[in-house]
Amino acid sequence: MNLPASLEALIRELSRLPGIGPKSASRLAFHLIKADPEESAALARAIVECKSAITACTSCGAIAEGGLCPVCADPSRDRSQICVVENPRDVLTVERTGEFRGLYHVLGGVISPLDGIGPEELSISPLVERCERESVRELIVATNPTVEGDATGLYIARLFKPLGIRVMRIAHGLPVGADLEYADSMTVARSIAGRVEL
Amino acid sequence: MNLPASLEALIRELSRLPGIGPKSASRLAFHLIKADPEESAALARAIVECKSAITACTSCGAIAEGGLCPVCADPSRDRSQICVVENPRDVLTVERTGEFRGLYHVLGGVISPLDGIGPEELSISPLVERCERESVRELIVATNPTVEGDATGLYIARLFKPLGIRVMRIAHGLPVGADLEYADSMTVARSIAGRVEL
Numbered sequence: 004m005n006l007p008a009s010l011e012a013l014i015r016e017l018s019r020l021p022g023i024g025p026k027s028a029s030r031l032a033f034h035l036i037k038a039d040p041e042e043s044a045a046l047a048r049a050i051v052e053c054k055s056a057i058t059a060c061t062s063c064g065a066i067a068e069g070g071l072c073p074v075c076a077d078p079s080r081d082r083s084q085i086c087v088v089e090n091p092r093d094v095l096t097v098e099r100t101g102e103f104r105g106l107y108h109v110l111g112g113v114i115s116p117l118d119g120i121g122p123e124e125l126s127i128s129p130l131v132e133r134c135e136r137e138s139v140r141e142l143i144v145a146t147n148p149t150v151e152g153d154a155t156g157l158y159i160a161r162l163f164k165p166l167g168i169r170v171m172r173i174a175h176g177l178p179v180g181a182d183l184e185y186a187d188s189m190t191v192a193r194s195i196a197g198r199v200e201l
Numbered sequence: 202m203n204l205p206a207s208l209e210a211l212i213r214e215l216s217r218l219p220g221i222g223p224k225s226a227s228r229l230a231f232h233l234i235k236a237d238p239e240e241s242a243a244l245a246r247a248i249v250e251c252k253s254a255i256t257a258c259t260s261c262g263a264i265a266e267g268g269l270c271p272v273c274a275d276p277s278r279d280r281s282q283i284c285v286v287e288n289p290r291d292v293l294t295v296e297r298t299g300e301f302r303g304l305y306h307v308l309g310g311v312i313s314p315l316d317g318i319g320p321e322e323l324s325i326s327p328l329v330e331r332c333e334r335e336s337v338r339e340l341i342v343a344t345n346p347t348v349e350g351d352a353t354g355l356y357i358a359r360l361f362k363p364l365g366i367r368v369m370r371i372a373h374g375l376p377v378g379a380d381l382e383y384a385d386s387m388t389v390a391r392s393i394a395g396r397v398e399l
Contacts (some may be wrong), residue, residue, distance in 0.1 A: 005271070006264075006293070007254060007255060007264065007265075007266045008254075009247070009250045009251040009254035009255060009266075010251055010254075010255055010264065012247045012250070012251065013247040013248060013250075013251040015247075016240075016243050016244040016247040017244070017247075019240060019244075020229050020232060020233075020244075021228060021229070021232050022225065022228065022229075023229075027220065029290065029293075030219060030220065030290070031218050031219070031220075031221075032251065033264075033288070033289060033290045034218060034219050035218075035248055035251065035252065036251060036252065036255050036264065036289075037288075037289075040252060042214075042217060043248050043249075043252045044249065044252070045214050046214040046215070046217075046218075046245075046248060047245040047246075047248040047249045048245075049207070049210045049211040049213075049214040049215075050211060050233055050241050050244060050245040050248075051241075051242065051245045052207045052210070052211075053207040053208055053210070053211040053230065053233065053234060054233065054234065054238060054241045054242070056205060056206075056207035056208075057205060057207060057208055057234050066204075066205065066208065066231075066234065067205075068205045068207075073203070090231070090235075091231060091234075091235075092227065092228070092231045095204070095227075
């Protein structure tokens with residue numbers, strides 16, 4: 004028994020989403036078939052509307068609805084600090100802490116020679132321009148603690164330190180609530196290297 | 202920083218899908234924002250098209266494109282055997298084995314008093330009608346091996362045996378390739394109870 008073409012197409016499109024394999028895609032497709040027509044129509048509509056409404060902030064690359072994002076548009080934010088992140092979602096993660104009052108810069112990825120991604124593929128020269136235009140004094144690199152994330156951080160440090168900008172990296176170590184016994188040795192090593200005085 | 206309304210709406214709609222929590226929904230939404238416009242448009246279109254093209258088979262309740270499903274419409278299938286399953290997806294799972302040449306019947310769920318689902322909420326009376334109309338000799342209950350699935354199987358057995366129909370259940374036991382040592386005791390108990398002669 005072959006699947007109807009429209010169902011095949013829906014499963015194929017759902018499988019293209021990150022973290023959704025063929026089995027999950029099939030489960031989602033059957034859910035949508037069975038769901039209230041209003042529910043599936045609302046999902047389809049939300050995809051189309053979101054795609055047309057959401058843009059990248061013209062200054063930092065975070066999500067916006069045309070023009071600047073709410074952070075860049077907020078005059079009360081500290082313009083001398085820029086937190087450099089990999090993608091627009093990371094902006095929300097940092098914002099949720101409520102601990103950072105500066106601006107952001109979204110790189111759009113990390114340097115990864117194996118995937119053919121060099122500094123030119125990332126939003127690094129716009130960051131240089133921002134730093135030259137605005138009175139930025141500190142960059143806080145918040146790329147993920149992966150080999151590529153670390154390499155990207157080092158690249159940024161080498162590029163911006165000569166411009167007289169302080170380049171910091173967020174701390175890596177044991178997550179709050181974690182158990183030393185179950186932590187991997189890379190994380191423990193990082194937390195020892197990054198020790199602070201009590 | 203609040204999320205734009207259109208993005209909030211997309212995350213909310215994605216969270217309604219089974220197995221997609223708020224974090225996955227947010228990851229999927231950001232993927233769709235970043236994706237090729239053609240990819241997200243194709244997904245939205247596939248949802249709408251699938252929803253309008255796919256119907257329930259008027260005889261067995263499996264997925265169809267108007268009227269009968271391919272299995273019910275196939276004159277070469279054995280009409281004396283009906284495999285009773287919980288949902289349309291199970292039909293595909295059984296079909297994929299290539300071992301079953303009879304017809305199907307989709308219950309649309311299982312008897313679950315706690316969720317307010319009794320036999321009347323399921324497609325059981327249409328199954329009685331099918332059995333009266335067609336020369337069905339055997340029902341093979343393939344509900345899931347859960348308390349509700351087993352109870353539903355017993356209910357069907359009590360209902361159909363008096364009509365002179367043989368009611369069977371698919372075998373439960375150790376999955377092929379499994380290791381006895383790691384199997385749960387319910388499964389091992391079932392596999393002993395359901396032992397067959399070598």
